[in-house]
Amino acid sequence: METTFYIEATSVSPEVDFHIEERRFLIKGRSMPENTEKFYNPINNWLRENVQHQFVRASIDIHLDYYNTGSFIRLMALFNLLEELNQKDNEFIVRWICEGDDEDNIADGQSFKDVVKVPFEIIRL
Secondary structure: OOOEEEEOOOOOOOEEEEEOOOOEEEEEEEEOOOOHHHHHHHHHHHHHHHHOOOOOEEEEEEEEEEEOHHHHHHHHHHHHHHHHHHHOOOEEEEEEEEOOOOHHHHHHHHHHHHHOOOOEEEEEO
16 A cells, blocks of 8 residues: 655646645646546546545645646546545545635635535635
8 A cells, every 4th residue: 555646746737745644635736737537547546546445534635726627527536536435434525725816716616515525615715
């Protein structure tokens, strides 16, 4: 089992910094990779493989300045995976972090919150 997963941020993809033992899960930056499936699938696969056989109680902080439509689809897949993991006795909470004056990002967070079946908080900085 791997306890950490890290992807460095680029101009088109976010930083991904997951630490099971520290209960720290972060996706931060801009998410507009050309192939969102290629970027996000390893994240979901790592979570599935390394979390499903243990109890994890943690928040996943999503702090994206911008994301494209493909990233939206992959984020929904991530949230659905978190729901699956929560059904296996984990306790993940999504924290959608955005600037307090970024009304579009706040509205996006509310849209996610309305449809996902995992605890979801909107944090305004």
